[in-house]
Amino acid sequence: MSLTLYVDAARWRKHQDGLRDRFPGLVPVMKGNGYGFTNPRLAAEAARMCVDTVAVGTTYEAAVVKDHFDGKVLVLTPYLRGEEAVPLPDRTIRTVSSVQAARDLVGCRVVVACMTTMKRDGVTEEELVKLRTGMDDVRLEGFSLHLPLDHPDGYDPVAEVVGWVERLRAARLPVRTMYVSHLTAAELAVLRERHPDTEFRPRIGTDLWLGDHDALASRGTVLDVVRIARGERFGYRQRKAPSDGHLVVVSGGTAQGVGLEAPKTVRGVMPRAKGVARAGLATVNRSLSPFTWAGKQRWFAEPPHMQVSLLFLANDVAPPKPGDELEAALRHTTTHFDRIAIR
Numbered sequence: 001m002s003l004t005l006y007v008d009a010a011r012w013r014k015h016q017d018g019l020r021d022r023f024p025g026l027v028p029v030m031k032g033n034g035y036g037f038t039n040p041r042l043a044a045e046a047a048r049m050c051v052d053t054v055a056v057g058t059t060y061e062a063a064v065v066k067d068h069f070d071g072k073v074l075v076l077t078p079y080l081r082g083e084e085a086v087p088l089p090d091r092t093i094r095t096v097s098s099v100q101a102a103r104d105l106v107g108c109r110v111v112v113a114c115m116t117t118m119k120r121d122g123v124t125e126e127e128l129v130k131l132r133t134g135m136d137d138v139r140l141e142g143f144s145l146h147l148p149l150d151h152p153d154g155y156d157p158v159a160e161v162v163g164w165v166e167r168l169r170a171a172r173l174p175v176r177t178m179y180v181s182h183l184t185a186a187e188l189a190v191l192r193e194r195h196p197d198t199e200f201r202p203r204i205g206t207d208l209w210l211g212d213h214d215a216l217a218s219r220g221t222v223l224d225v226v227r228i229a230r231g232e233r234f235g236y237r238q239r240k241a242p243s244d245g246h247l248v249v250v251s252g253g254t255a256q257g258v259g260l261e262a263p264k265t266v267r268g269v270m271p272r273a274k275g276v277a278r279a280g281l282a283t284v285n286r287s288l289s290p291f292t293w294a295g296k297q298r299w300f301a302e303p304p305h306m307q308v309s310l311l312f313l314a315n316d317v318a319p320p321k322p323g324d325e326l327e328a329a330l331r332h333t334t335t336h337f338d339r340i341a342i343r
Contacts, residue, residue, distance in 0.1 A: 001221030002338035003252035003328070005036055008215045009342045013048070015212040019204065020049050022185045027074065029205030030065065031057030033257075036332035037209060037340060043068035053093075055179075055203050059086040066092070072141075074179070076203075078113060078121050079105060093141050097121040099134045106137040111179060113144045114164050117155065120146065128171035135173070142177030142201070143168060149182055158187050165195055179203055210332055218335070219325035220252040220291055223308060235302040235310060246319040247301055248311040250291055250326055257335040258290060258328075259304040291326040294318070298326075 020026045028051060030042040037045075039056065043065045046054045053072040056062045062073045063086050071091065078097035081104055093109040096102045102110060112131065115122035123131055145164055147157045161180060168175045177199045180188075191200050210216070226247040231240050234247060241247075252258040289300045289311055301312035313319050320326065 001223060001251050001323075003218070003220045003256050003258070003335075004325070004339045004341055005335075005337040006217040006219065007037075007340065007342040011212060011215040012342075013045070015215060016045065016049060016208060019208055019211065020051065023188065023202045023204060025199060025201040026051055026208075027053045027055050027179065027201050027203045028208055029055045029076075029203050030209075031055075031061055031076070031205070032333060033336055035205065035209040036330075036335050036337060039065050040068045041340065042209060047071075053201070055205075059083075059088060059092075062086070062088055062092055072109075074111060074141075074203075079110075095144065097123060099123065099127055099130045102131065102134045102138055107139070109139045109141050111141050111144050113146065114168075116145050116147055116160060116164075118146050118148050122146075125167050128167060128173065132171055132173055140174065142179055142199075143173075143175065144179040144203075145181070147180065147182045157183055158190050161191055161200075162194060165198060177201060206333075216332075218328040218330045218337070220250040220258075220309070220328050222248060222250050222320045222322050222324045222326060224249040224322055225319045236305070237302055239302055241312070243314050245312060245314040245317075248293070248298075248313055248319060248326075250309050250311060251307070251338065252291075252309055252328065253304040253307040255306045256337065258309055258330065259287075259300070260334055261331070290328045290330050292329070293320055293326050297329070 028042065028046045030039045034042050039061055043054060047069050051071065053074055054065065054069055055074040055076050056065050058077050059075055062075050065073055066089055072093055073091060074093040076095055078095045079101045081101065093111055094105055095113050096105065096110050097113045102112065113122040115124050145161055147160065165175050165178065175198050179201050181203045183202060188200055188202060228234060228241045228245060228247050230243045233240055254260060287300045288297050289309055291298055291309065291311060294317055298311045298313065301310040
C-alpha cells in the first residue's frame with residue numbers, strides 16, 4: 001500500500017490563485033522534492049496559473065521542469081565556473097553572484113544576485129563598478145535579493161531592498177526588474193510606490209504550495225497489526241515489548257523521509273525544555289512517530305525501516321485494522337510520497 005498525500009484540489013488551487021492575485025508578477029518556486037508534490041506537478045500548476053516565469057533550485061531541476069512549463073525558468077543556484085554543463089533551452093535564466101560569472105555566460109539570460117543580510121551569495125556594493133562593464137555580453141533579466149525570514153533588532157526588509165535599488169542606480173545599472181523573496185504584499189506595495197519604474201517580482205514557494213494546511217492531508221496505510229506480549233522480542237534490534245499490546249506496521253519509512261528531521265531554530269524556555277525532554281527520551285529509545293491513531297501521536301516501536309514504520313500500541317488502545325490509514329504530520333520538503341491523490 002502507500003504513504004499518500006491527499007489534496008483537496010479546489011481548495012488548493014483557490015489558495016494558489018488568491019496568492020497570485022495578491023502578489024502581481026509572482027514567480028512560483030519549485031525545487032528539491034517539489035514540496036512533496038514533485039516539480040513536474042508544480043510546473044503544471046504554474047502553467048495553469050498563467051504565470052510567465054518559474055524558479056527552480058538547480059540546472060538539473062530546470063532540465064526536468066522545462067518539459068512541463070513553456071515559460072522562462074530561473075535557476076536560483078548561482079552559476080559556478082567549471083560546473084557540469086546541462087543542456088537547457090534559451091528561455092533559461094541563470095543566476096550569477098560574481099562579476100566573473102557574468103563574464104563567463106556570454107549571450108545568456110542572467111539575473112544578478114546581490115549580497116543581502118542573508119550573507120549567502122551575491123555581488124557586493126564594491127563590485128558594482130566592475131559589474132557594469134561585465135554585463136555587455138549577457139542579456140540582463142534583472143537583479144535578485146534573497147532576504148531573511150526573521151527580522152531581529154528592528155530589521156526592515158523594505159529598507160534593504162530600497163538601499164540596493166539606490167546603489168544599483170548610482171552605479172548606472174538598469175534596475176528594471178528586481179526578483180525578491182520573503183516580502184509581504186504590503187511591503188511590496190510600498191516598494192512599488194517608492195520605485196514605480198522598477199518591477200518587483202516576488203519568488204514564493206512554501207506559502208504558495210503549502211499555505212492552506214487544511215487543503216492537504218498525509219496518511220500512511222496500515223499493512224499489518226501483530227499482537228505481542230510483554231517481554232517478547234521484535235524488530236531488527238530484537239527489543240522487548242514494554243507491555244502487552246500490538247505492533248502496527250504502517251507505510252512510510254526512511255525512503256519516504258519518515259523519521260528524518262532537519263535542524264530547527266529553537267527560541268524560548270518552553271521550546272528548549274521540550275527539546276531537552278525529547279532528547280532524553282531518545283536516549284532510552286523512546287521517539288514519537290508522526291502517525292496519529294485514536295486522537296494521539298503514537299510511539300515508534302523502533303526506528304523506522306526503509307519503507308515502513310513499526311508503532312507500538314498498549315493493550316488499552318483498540319488497534320487499527322490492515323487497510324486503515326493513519327494521519328501523519330510530515331515535513332513536506334523532506335517527504336517523498338508514494339502517491340499523490342488530487343481530488
